[in-house]
Amino acid sequence: MPLVYADMKLCDIILHEPTLIPVLNRFGITLGIGDKSIRSVCEENSLDTDFFLTILNTFINEEFFPENRLKTFCATQIVDYLTKTNIYYECFQLPNIERHFNSLIQYSGTSGNNLELIHQFFLKVKNELLSRIEHDRAVWFPEIKLLSEKIGNQRPDGIKLPTKGSYDEQNSLEEKLHDLTSLFVMHLSGTIDPNLCYGVIFAIYTLEKDIKQHNRIRNRILLPMNEAMKRGKNDN
Structure with a gap:
């Protein structure tokens, strides 16, 4: 799957990769999110959007692992x-x-x-x-x-x-x-x-x-x- 970005709809990501649902739950995000963007969902849940995106991309793409980014x-x-x-x-x-x-x-x-x-x-x-x-x-x-x-x-x-x-x-x-x-x-x-x-x-x-x-x-x-x-x- 291509990399996930903040302006993408979170529902589209979940539909493409349902195994992300447990990861979302760890951030306090439950189903029923509508068609909101990842950025909007993070803002509503007081989440660090960059950290959230890094975790999602790390989970979805085995070749993706931004060590320098995570170190921040x-x-x-x-x-x-x-x-x-x-x-x-x-x-x-x-x-x-x-x-x-x-x-x-x-x-x-x-x-x-x-x-x-x-x-x-x-x-x-x-x-x-x-x-x-x-x-x-x-x-x-x-x-x-x-x-x-x-x-x-x-x-x-x-x-x-x-x-x-x-x-x-x-x-x-x-x-x-x-x-x-x-x-x-x-x-x-x-x-x-x-x-x-x-x-x-x-x-x-x-x-x-x-x-x-x-x-x-x-x-x-x-x-x-x-x-x-x-x-x-x-x-x-």
């Missing part, structure tokens, strides 16, 4: 967005996959299929994501906000991209969600309900896509911002 926003602004994203994972997306999975198991029966084994793998991925969310909530995000307050919420200098190895562990969630989908596509056995199966796969795919965008902001912006603030604090 303060760390707490990014933390607040990622906090809302984590809440959405915990309260909506994970329970949605669980509901679909339980229905699939219930209506497909247990004879000759390996749904329970695949479900166990999902539960491991779910627990890994919930563990990361709890660490964000209890440790990492409060640390970033505290550092930001100490430097007066200024944008730190000397932000450098982390080496790939420093965020491989976080990206393992993307890989495991992809592996989970692969289990359905390549190794599913027995008689199952095809429509319910599609519902599970689509819900997992939606979460995987969201996690990819989430991780790019975490790893390529917030992580180096945090390191730069730590260096600045120590230099002072």
